[in-house]
Amino acid sequence: MNANPASTANPPGQDGAGTGASSSGSPTFSPLYQQIKGLITQSLETGEWKPGEIIPSEMELAARYKVSQGTVRKAIDELAAENLLVRRQGKGTFVATHSEDRAQFRFLRLLADDGAEHPHVSRLLECRRLRATADIARQLELKPADPVVLIRRLLQFDGETTVLDEIWLPGGLFRGLTLERLSEYKGPLYAMFESEFGTRMIRASEKIRAVAADPAVAEQLHVPPGFPLLSVERVSYTYGDKPVEVRRGWYVTNGYYYQNDLS
Amino acid sequence: MNANPASTANPPGQDGAGTGASSSGSPTFSPLYQQIKGLITQSLETGEWKPGEIIPSEMELAARYKVSQGTVRKAIDELAAENLLVRRQGKGTFVATHSEDRAQFRFLRLLADDGAEHPHVSRLLECRRLRATADIARQLELKPADPVVLIRRLLQFDGETTVLDEIWLPGGLFRGLTLERLSEYKGPLYAMFESEFGTRMIRASEKIRAVAADPAVAEQLHVPPGFPLLSVERVSYTYGDKPVEVRRGWYVTNGYYYQNDLS
DNA sequence: TAGTGGTCTAGACCACGTG
């Protein structure tokens, strides 16, 4: 009989999830689906649904949050676009993970000159615990001299030593991270951080430069000092745009290139 | 009275735009909104709606294509996500353009070390017409020895010579492009290509390497030979993934860096 | 056959920009 249930169920401040500040004096306005998105993100963050697991169906979530399926759908759509969730028709919606998928190339876009994606192996150099320098502390939003973990490693593509990485992590989040545990783990580093330490890398920002290899780096990469290297400074973020990794990489781009798409 | 108009109006093969191959024997299936997206793209391609102009409202397009507003909306949503259209609430939907917006940074992501986005000026070196090499012809999907235009230029940031670009364009698409016309035009190169030659760059793919400056390049950039430079090889595409520009750039990354976000 | 996500529709109301 009623033409539009929304006209009675959805005026400001009457429904379960609320409509944000539309009835308050604040000039802000938050769409319902954004609030649902936030609630779903919370459940991801707290581990209610873990990487690789299926989350409740759209209908179940709609009932839980007391909104329509369409609103849940729009929230999930955005989370899927941000690579936090993966939809699979006929099966359900799953929490994204760094373990599978080939999500590996997402964070290491090094291709051979012929365009092929070659596999690589990691060679760990060290894993030390020390105190953050002022610079690292600032980037990780820690206090100076807070404990951090430093990992140094080489990556070999087809046996060729191609990448030298220095990775800084907040000590508090990565207790029990040792060289031994690192070397035992099979798979991408981010997959280990996700499954072993509950820290999931969501996005990263990189500063790329061309630099001359200094003697120490040159020796590790088997190139002469002064050799041109790609310098990649990365800061990775987890939920809530919290920085949880600083990475400095030196890439030998002979036979390989860094692939980037502008769109 | 009827609970669901769609149940009578939308069975396979009965509506205006059609529902793809759902009633044919073909295994393909194309959602209605994808077909609408294709029709809108066509109108963009043919110039029915030009860069900067407003396109018809969602209601008008829905009437034109004989679908619901929601279906048009979904088509426009995707085109907006691909930067082909720009939505402005309360005003309408507009054809994206390289002229305004600050869309400039989208295709030249060079920032100063302090993270600031500095303006730059272009210094044209030459604009010649010649025959494509085998390599350039292949990348532009031309026949070998087809006519092409070569532009060479320098970019200066804060007076510092920072970038040397070599740009190849298909001769057929850029008739009448001369050094004089280039130097007269104010604004980004892509804005000129768009407004003067009707060729709009949609996306680009880059291969990035660190290289040692060869003597000729070094001289232009005022650095010593062998100096580490960022080499950026770009292929730009217009509608239908048709390549229309090959660009080779050398960047001096002292005081500046190439910004990239992984997400 | 049942359940999931994916598409499509129709209609109502809201926020924004312009008269």
Add this chain to the structure above:
DNA sequence: ACGTGGTCTAGACCACTAT
């Protein structure tokens, strides 16, 4: 006051996957 895009709902059907 009006038109635009933006949100929200409700319901039907389609496509895919598993049982």
